[in-house]
Amino acid sequence: MKTRLVLGLLAMMLPSGAAMAQGLVALRDGASLAFLGLTFIDTSTEGAYNPVRADETARLVMLQDLVQERFETEGFAMLDLAPVAPDLAPIKNPADCYGCELRIAAKLDADYVVVGEVQKVSNLILSMNLVMRDVATGEVVRARAVDIRSNTDDSWQRGMHYIFKTHFFVEG
Structure with a gap:
């Protein structure tokens, strides 16, 4: 809960649009990236x-694939997590x-690490x-939180695309 609050405050303090593009830390071309996945809360x-809903479980997998593919498309070398699977297993x-x-x-000798969450507040309101x-350095180089309305494949995808468009892969 504390992480989501901090991320929400961080996201509100960041500028938006073209002005934001100039303030972002430049990412290294061809950098290696460990994507540790998304957690559904x-x-x-x-x-x-x-019990856990099958459609939401499928959406989380869909969203993780979307994130993985986007970072690959942007030129990141996505690292295999198999060597650290025992380290990840007990982590919720x-x-x-x-x-x-x-x-x-x-441990993977990654340049960057990416993690995320999708929190269901209600069947109408979700936050990612x-x-x-x-x-x-441990420095946060990109971070964005967004609230979405409706619990559908399309709304989840739109939420993540918005995160990409407004902060991760901003075109100046």
């Missing part, structure tokens, strides 16, 4: 009473593990965030 009343949420994402990515850190 259901804090809705529905989630408190019902790599986006909220007191810096474990940096330690795990360092994506964070990219420089592994060597």
Whole structure:
């Protein structure tokens, strides 16, 4: 919960649009990236009473594939996580593990690490965030949180595309 609050505040403080493009840290061409995935957090009343929904599980996989493909398209060398699978196995949420994402990515000799979350507040309101850190310095080089309305494949994809467009891959 604390991570989402910090990310939300960070996202609100960042400028938007073309002005933001000039303030972003330049990413290294061909840099290696450890994408540790996205975590689904259901804090809705529905989630408190019902089991995990198959459609939401499928959406999370769809969104992870979307993130992976976009970073590959942008020229990042995506690292295989198999060597750190034992380190990742006990971790419930790599986006909220007191810096474990940096330690795990360092084992892979990654330049950057990316983690994210999708939080279901209700079946109408969801929040998603994506964070990219420089592994060597621990510095956050990209971070964005967005709230989306409706719980569909299309709304999840639109939310992630918005994160990409407004902060991760901004065209100046």
